[in-house]
Amino acid sequence: MTNKKRQLAPKYNPTEVEAGRYKFWLDGKYFEATGDKNKEPFSIVIPPPNVTGRLHLGHAWDTTMQDTISRMKRMQGYDVLWLPGMDHAGIATQSVVENKLREQGKTRYDLGRDKFIDTVWDWKEEYANHIREQWGKLGLGLDYSKERFTMDEKLSDAVQEVFVKLYEKGLIYRGEYIINWDPVTKTALSDIEVIHEEINGHFYHMRYPIKDSEEVIEIATTRPETMLGDTAIAVHPEDERYQHLIGEKVVLPIVGREIEIVADDYVDMEFGSGAVKITPAHDPNDFEIGNRHNLERVLVMHEDGTMNGNAGKYEGMDRFECRKAIVKDLQTLGVLIKIEDHLHQVGHSERSGAVVEPYLSTQWFVNMQPLADRAVELQKGEDKVNFVPERFEQTYLNWMENIHDWVISRQLWWGHRIPAWYHKETNEVYVGKEAPEDIENWRQDEDVLDTWFSSALWPFSTMGWPDEESEDFKRYFPTDVLVTGYDIIFFWVARMIFQSLEFTEEKPFEDVLIHGLIRASDGRKMSKSLGNGVDPMDVIEKYGADSLRYFLLTGSTPGQDLRFYWERVESVWNFANKIWNASRFVLMNMEDFKYEDIDLSGELTLPDKWILTRLNETIQNVTQNTDKYEFGEAGRALYNFIWDDYCDWYIEMAKIPLNSDNEAAKQTTRSVLAHVLDQIMRMLHPYMPFITEEIWQQLPHEGESITVAAWPTYNEEYHDEVASKEMKQLVDIIKSIRNIRAEVDTPMSREIPIMIKAKNDTVQITLDKNRSYLERFCNPSELTIATEVRAPEDAMTAIVTGAEIFLPLEGLIDFEKEIARLEKELKKWESEVELVTKKLSNEGFVNNAPEKVVEAERQKQIEYTDKHEKVKQRLEELKK
RNA sequence: GGUUUCGUAGCUCAGCUGGGAGAGCGCCACCUCGACAAGGUGGAAGUCGGGGGUUCGAGCCCCUCCGAGACCACCA
Numbered sequence: 001m002t003n004k005k006r007q008l009a010p011k012y013n014p015t016e017v018e019a020g021r022y023k024f025w026l027d028g029k030y031f032e033a034t035g036d037k038n039k040e041p042f043s044i045v046i047p048p049p050n051v052t053g054r055l056h057l058g059h060a061w062d063t064t065m066q067d068t069i070s071r072m073k074r075m076q077g078y079d080v081l082w083l084p085g086m087d088h089a090g091i092a093t094q095s096v097v098e099n100k101l102r103e104q105g106k107t108r109y110d111l112g113r114d115k116f117i118d119t120v121w122d123w124k125e126e127y128a129n130h131i132r133e134q135w136g137k138l139g140l141g142l143d144y145s146k147e148r149f150t151m152d153e154k155l156s157d158a159v160q161e162v163f164v165k166l167y168e169k170g171l172i173y174r175g176e177y178i179i180n181w182d183p184v185t186k187t188a189l190s191d192i193e194v195i196h197e198e199i200n201g202h203f204y205h206m207r208y209p210i211k212d213s214e215e216v217i218e219i220a221t222t223r224p225e226t227m228l229g230d231t232a233i234a235v236h237p238e239d240e241r242y243q244h245l246i247g248e249k250v251v252l253p254i255v256g257r258e259i260e261i262v263a264d265d266y267v268d269m270e271f272g273s274g275a276v277k278i279t280p281a282h283d284p285n286d287f288e289i290g291n292r293h294n295l296e297r298v299l300v301m302h303e304d305g306t307m308n309g310n311a312g313k314y315e316g317m318d319r320f321e322c323r324k325a326i327v328k329d330l331q332t333l334g335v336l337i338k339i340e341d342h343l344h345q346v347g348h349s350e351r352s353g354a355v356v357e358p359y360l361s362t363q364w365f366v367n368m369q370p371l372a373d374r375a376v377e378l379q380k381g382e383d384k385v386n387f388v389p390e391r392f393e394q395t396y397l398n399w400m401e402n403i404h405d406w407v408i409s410r411q412l413w414w415g416h417r418i419p420a421w422y423h424k425e426t427n428e429v430y431v432g433k434e435a436p437e438d439i440e441n442w443r444q445d446e447d448v449l450d451t452w453f454s455s456a457l458w459p460f461s462t463m464g465w466p467d468e469e470s471e472d473f474k475r476y477f478p479t480d481v482l483v484t485g486y487d488i489i490f491f492w493v494a495r496m497i498f499q500s501l502e503f504t505e506e507k508p509f510e511d512v513l514i515h516g517l518i519r520a521s522d523g524r525k526m527s528k529s530l531g532n533g534v535d536p537m538d539v540i541e542k543y544g545a546d547s548l549r550y551f552l553l554t555g556s557t558p559g560q561d562l563r564f565y566w567e568r569v570e571s572v573w574n575f576a577n578k579i580w581n582a583s584r585f586v587l588m589n590m591e592d593f594k595y596e597d598i599d600l601s602g603e604l605t606l607p608d609k610w611i612l613t614r615l616n617e618t619i620q621n622v623t624q625n626t627d628k629y630e631f632g633e634a635g636r637a638l639y640n641f642i643w644d645d646y647c648d649w650y651i652e653m654a655k656i657p658l659n660s661d662n663e664a665a666k667q668t669t670r671s672v673l674a675h676v677l678d679q680i681m682r683m684l685h686p687y688m689p690f691i692t693e694e695i696w697q698q699l700p701h702e703g704e705s706i707t708v709a710a711w712p713t714y715n716e717e718y719h720d721e722v723a724s725k726e727m728k729q730l731v732d733i734i735k736s737i738r739n740i741r742a743e744v745d746t747p748m749s750r751e752i753p754i755m756i757k758a759k760n761d762t763v764q765i766t767l768d769k770n771r772s773y774l775e776r777f778c779n780p781s782e783l784t785i786a787t788e789v790r791a792p793e794d795a796m797t798a799i800v801t802g803a804e805i806f807l808p809l810e811g812l813i814d815f816e817k818e819i820a821r822l823e824k825e826l827k828k829w830e831s832e833v834e835l836v837t838k839k840l841s842n843e844g845f846v847n848n849a850p851e852k853v854v855e856a857e858r859q860k861q862i863e864y865t866d867k868h869e870k871v872k873q874r875l876e877e878l879k880k
Numbered sequence: 881g882g883u884u885u886c887g888u889a890g891c892u893c894a895g896c897u898g899g900g901a902g903a904g905c906g907c908c909a910c911c912u913c914g915a916c917a918a919g920g921u922g923g924a925a926g927u928c929g930g931g932g933g934u935u936c937g938a939g940c941c942c943c944u945c946c947g948a949g950a951c952c953a954c955c956a
Contacts, residue, residue, distance in 0.1 A: 010916080196953090203956090221956065234956095268955060276956050285954050345953085358954095391884070398883065398952070486951085516885095516950095521892085523949085557894075560885080561950090565892065571904055574918050585915035625896085632894070636903070651915075735922095742922040747911060779913095835900085844936030845899090853899050853937095 008587060008698060012573070012580035014544020018690045022136040025693075030074075030707040031141040033081035035475065042078035043476035044070055045459050046142065047484050047492070048150060050089035051124045052096050055134045057518040057526065057564060058485060060536040061552045065513065065631065066483045067140045068553060071686035072626050074141070075711035081476045082141060083462055085148035086128055090415035090451040091185060091351050097123050097414075113413050120414045124149075137537060139545050139689045141707065146472070148462040150454045151416065158461035159416045159454045160433045162503060167420075167431045171367045172408070174420070174429070178284040179407050181359030183305030183319075184352035187411040188363050190450060191404055192490050194347040194356050203342035204327065205273075206335050208233065211249040211258060217242070218273040222342060223282075224330065225323045227252065228311050229298040230259055232278040234289055237263035239274050253335045254326070255312065262293045281360040299360050303411075319357070364409040364418060364447070371498040372403040378497070378507060385497060386511045388629055389559040392486060399490050400498075408450045415448030456495035459508035466503075477504070481511040486559065489514065513629050516561035523563060534564055546688035547572040553687055554635035575639060576691055579684070582647045583695045586673045589658050593670050595700040600675065600718065602668035606730065606770055607653040609723035614645050615676050616719045619712045622683045631687070638684055646676060649731065656772050674700050679712045726766050729802060733767070734777045736798035736805055741778075743821075744796065744812045751781035757789035757804040759866075767803070791877065797822065799870045801863050815878065822875050829868035836861045 009016070025031060033041075044066050049059055066082060074080040097120050098108055108116045128149070135142060148155060166172040180189040204224045207216040217233060233250055235242040242261070249258045259278075266289055267276050280290025281299040290297060300310045307314045307322050314322045330336040347356040378384055379397055387393040409418060421430045421442040436442045454461070463477045464470025478500075484493060493512055500508035519525060520532040527533065539548045550572045556562040600612070618641040625634035654673055657665040678699055685692040685706050696706040703709050737754060746752060754774070758764035767774070767785045774783060791797065794813055795806035839845055840857055 008915090011918085012916095219956080223956095266955095271955060278956095283954085283956080285956075288954095344955095394883075395951070402952085490952095555893080560893095563892070565905085567905055568892075570918080574904095574916095577918055578916065581916035581919090583915085588915070628896090630896080633896075636894070639903085647916085648920085655914095738921060739923095742910070745910070748921075749911080749913075839900095839936085842936055846936085848936055849899065856899085 008580065008584040008695075010581075010584070012577040012691070014546060014573075014576070014690070015541075017694045018137075018139070018540075018545055021690050021693060022139060025141070025705065025707060026144070028705055028707075030705055031082070032143045032145055033476070034079050035471070036079050039077060039079035041081065041475050042070070042073045043081040043083070043479040044481055044483070045083045045462055045479055046085060047482070047488075048085045048087035048148075048455065048458065049131055050092050051086050051127045051131070052089055052092045053127060054130060055536060057534055057536050057539075057552075059134075060138055060548065061515060061518060061562065062483055062485065063135065063138060063140050064549045064552050065515065065629070066481075067138070067689070068549075068626065068631060068686040069481060069483075069629070071141055071689065071707065072623075072711060074707065075682065075685070075709060077710070080141075081143055081146065081472075083146050083148065083476075084132075084135065084140075084142040084144060085458070085462060086124075086131060086150070087451060087455055088124070088149065088151045088415060090410060090412050090448060091187065092451075093120060093123070094412050094414040095185060095351060108413060116413055134537060137540050137545055138549070141689075146462070150451070150458070154464070155454065155457070155461045156416055157433070158457050158466055159449065160419045161466045162457060162499065163419055163449070163453075164431055164433055165503070166366065171370060172364060173367060174362065174364050176360060176362045177365070178282070178287045178358050179361050179363055180347060180349075181303070181357045181361065182349040182352055182354050183301075183303065183357055184349065184354040185412075186303050188359075188361060188407050188409060189349060189356065190407050190452075193350045195350050196345040196347055198343060199346040201342050201344055201346065203340040204330075205337040205340070206253075206330060207337055208250045208253065208335070210245060210261075211251050213248070215245070217245065217250060217261070217275050218337065219275050219277045220272045221277055222344060223323070224326050225307070225311075225314075225319055226279040226282045226300065227277060227326065228255060228307070228314065229279045229281050229300040230255075230257075230277045231280060231290065231295040231298055232259050232293060233261045234264045234267050234276045234278050235261060235274060236267040236269045237265065239267070239269045241274060253333055254329055260293075262289070262295075264289050264292060283358050287360070297360055301357065301359070305354075305357060363407050364420075364445075364449075366406040366408055368403040368405050368498075371502055372400045374501050375494070375498040376400050378501060383507070385507050385509065388511055388513045392489060392512070392514045392559065395486070396489055396494055399494060406450075408453050409445075409447040410450055411446075412448050415451060416454055418445040418447050418449060420445040452491050452495055455492055456499040457503075459496055460500060460504050468504075477508075478506050479509045481513055482509040483513045483515070485517060486514050487517065511629075514559050516556065516559060519561050519563045521563055521565050526564070539566075539569055543569045543573045544576065544690065546576055546691045549689075550575070550635060550687050553631040554639075555632070557632055558629055575643065576688065578643055578647060579680075579691065579695070582642070582651060583677060583699070585651060586677050587698055590670060590674065590700065593667075593674065593700055595674075595702045597667065598671045598675050598678075598700065599667065600671055602664060602671070604668065604672070605653075605657070605665075606723055606726055607650055607773075608668065608672045609718070609720040610727035611645060611650040611672065611676055612715075612718035613720050613724050614641060615679055615712075616714050616716075619679070619683065619714050623711070623713075626686065635687060638680070638687070642680055642684075646680065650676070652777070653773055656776055681706060682709055682712050685709075726770075729763070729766065729800070730770055730773060732800045733803060733805060734774065736800050737774075737778045737807065740796045740798055740805070740807050744809055746809070746812065748779050751779055753782040753784070753808050754778055754780040755784040755789045755792070755795070755806040755808070756786075757791070757806070758785060758787050759802045759804075761787060763802045791874065793878075797871075797874045799825075799867045799874075801867075804870055804874075819875065819878055822871055822878070826868065826871045826875060829864055829871060832864045833861070833868050836864060 049055060070080045070082045180194045182189050201222050203220055203222055205220045207218050209216050230252055245261050246263045248261050250261060252259055278286045278289050280287045280295050281297040298310050300307055301319060302308045305319045307317050309315055314325060349356055419431060419433060421436050421444050424441050424443060430436050459479050460477050463473040465473050496508045547569050551569045618637055621637040622634045654669050657669040681692040681696045693706045756767060758767060764785055764787050771783060791806045792808040794810045795808045796813060796818060798805040836857055840861060846854055
């Protein structure tokens with residue numbers, strides 16, 4: 001037992017480190033919200049991923065941030081609930097499953113509604129398992145005892161509750177309007193599900209003959225096939241060119257229908273000919289005009305985008321085929337005047353990519369204005385939702401302030417079926433959570449709700465709402481922070497806010513942390529079609545989850561996109577390996593040192609005091625920045641502290657007492673080494689959970705798991721500014737000596753004498769006290785430290801604050817070169833002195849700048865003047 | 881048309897409420913020193929997109945121009 005040396009493998013192997021660790025955490029139930037009333041609750045709900053497939057890097061990024069926040073909060077003593085779950089993702093999932101069926105030569109209609117839905121559930125179960133497995137690989141501290149799915153019974157109940165309540169309030173209505181129609185998936189889409197892309201199209205100019213007249217009227221369109229559904233021509237009421245034609249009839253070419261010329265304010269006199277064809281069934285503006293003028297609505301297409309019976313001889317043609325045919329026919333008839341190239345925005349379905357058809361259809365809508373007003377009002381007050389970064393609040397508000405009604409019915413099978421029934425005879429509409437009693441006389445609406453209708457309720461439906469007395473709802477709602485990408489602010493964030501306000505009277509979360517998109521290394525979006533996607537699981541396999549996580553967390557600033565680089569993940573691996581090896585060193589020197597043996601009350605060395613001070617600074621930095629969601633800054637502070645301070649300096653210096661015979665000194669050094677490493681592991685844990693748990697378990701520690709260890713706090717007792725200054729001086733001197741040696745190319749292994757002329761006794765005592773470090777780092781054959789040192793002729797010189805350093809290097813110095821080097825240095829100090837003097841003689845500066853800044857400049861002046869003087873003296877000596 | 885982000889070392893990016901520019905990778909030289917060569921030590925490298933302004937002082941604030949991107953928007 002006594003001589004048991006703790007060991008780590010010589011190389012960091014993430015696969016080994018991570019294996020079994022997640023299970024250990026789950027078995028320990030460390031991620032489960034305790035409900036402990038002595039603790040403050042802290043809650044986050046995961047943005048539920050679609051059950052359509054595997055998680056991508058964007059998910060990994062998004063969830064890692066949440067994990068980092070919740071792990072820190074848990075360690076800080078909060079009762080943390082991070083609630084997992086998934087989204088049924090109606091249109092996306094249904095499409096995927098339908099594609100699968102298609103491979104078997106089947107359609108959903110072959111199976112029928114019930115069978116099809118069963119098939120989708122099977123799919124869901126399979127993919128939910130994939131997703132959980134991936135969450136595990138990422139190390140996410142989720143409370144699976146509270147996992148939810150948007151189509152769970154209880155969550156479905158919440159959906160119905162909301163639908164019925166909104167209906168009763170008149171905030172949901174059904175009606176026939178122009179909506180965005182996707183002819184491929186054959187469903188209505190909301191405005192934000194339509195992606196506008198710039199397309200090189202054509203502008204077709206046509207000339208319609210006025211009835212009983214020689215006159216013609218010129219109109220233009222980008223969609224000539226819709227002329228089959230034209231029921232009017234509109235001109236501006238004040239347009240002098242057309243005054244005499246208002247009320248006249250036009251004979252629609254090909255169709256032969258007579259349509260009227262109407263006057264409407266909507267028409268822009270400046271644009272085109274100032275006359276517009278009106279197709280109320282295929283254009284939202286035309287629909288409005290049609291309403292104002294009581295125009296007939298002629299739908300000319302089927303739901304799949306082919307032309308219907310109203311299209312006459314074009315019936316059965318695809319809409320784009322029809323376009324070509326019509327253009328040809330119009331040309332033949334001489335109606336078509338010209339075709340111009342025209343760059344314009346064309347809407348495409350977010351899911352299928354199909355060109356969206358504005359289409360007359362009966363759908364359910366949410367009347368958004370009252371809901372949006374409330375959400376906007378919230379942001380005007382004190383208790384608003386905090387967007388991080390702030391600028392996204394404006395994006396959100398712009399949308400809310402220009403809100404349009406929301407089409408919520410979808411012509412799909414997979415989703416929450418609309419709780420509306422129509423009487424078979426009277427056509428009466430019944431809306432309610434329960435089906436009507438004489439069900440045989442009613443038929444339920446075939447449609448389901450937009451997926452986002454249920455997602456909008458996620459922060460409270462998952463907590464037990466509409467049961468407002470549910471424990472979870474009372475304790476964990478509203479949640480503390482929501483983390484998501486800027487691409488779904490409208491889809492989700494906005495809708496959660498207004499639904500939450502409407503139904504719970506509270507905002508759903510305090511903060512919204514918005515991040516960007518993951519891009520490929522060339523800056524393009526990662527996408528299946530480009531084949532440039534990177535599977536997070538591949539990254540984990542190669543470099544480990546910790547490396548991936550740290551890369552994601554520190555790779556960009558909040559709200560900014562992030563490019564994926566394998567090289568950078570690799571360099572994080574290097575960092576992890578460094579941590580691994582530093583820990584390995586510490587463990588090799590621990591003997592049977594235990595956690596209780598950590599004792600910082602012994603005599604602390606200069607490096608001890610310094611590293612503890614730096615630890616304090618790092619604790620403050622990391623805590624504050626993580627709280628601000630500045631993971632990049634926090635990560636950098638940790639990186640520098642671990643690599644530069646702890647590894648490069650402290651460990652190297654600790655080797656002296658560790659290799660000595662002084663048992664007391666050894667124990668103190670072990671204490672500091674162990675304590676600082678323990679604190680490092682804790683701070684790093686939310687960033688790199690696996691490696692830190694592994695090392696922490698090997699280190700002298702107390703407690704079962706680092707996941708529930710206390711978060712480090714600033715310790716005033718070990719904050720020593722004086723020691724920090726001394727250490728800085730020591731480091732300066734060591735670096736200068738290394739620098740000179742590098743210049744004359746003498747390896748550190750070669751012993752040479754070193755003479756240090758201290759400026760005063762204080763410096764000399766400090767250096768004398770710490771000469772063991774100078775000896776270890778500079779390897780001199782002889783080390784002289786005194787206030788009176790005569791510089792040998794054949795020495796190279798370095799001037800540092802408070803000291804002059806001479807290295808007698810007989811035969812190694814080229815005097816000409818040395819003089820040139822010093823002259824260069826002299827010039828440097830000269831200009832520094834000049835600059836700082838100029839600044840200090842500037843009254844504006846001295847009077848306006850903060851005292852701290854001015855004082856710093858004064859110190860610099862003294863220092864630089866001294867250095868300048870010393871270099872000058874040395875030069876004169878050499879030149880003699 | 882409106883809103884918005886970005887332009888800093890060869891590459892990718894930091895730079896906190898203005899106080900004299902940093903990291904990673906890459907590059908050059910040297911080093912097997914008992915944690916780590918995936919490492920150590922030293923080094924080269926930037927007119928902070930251009931111009932103007934505010935200020936004692938600007939990478940940071942304001943204006944303007946150039947360049948790249950994102951989002952929103954019913955102009956037929």
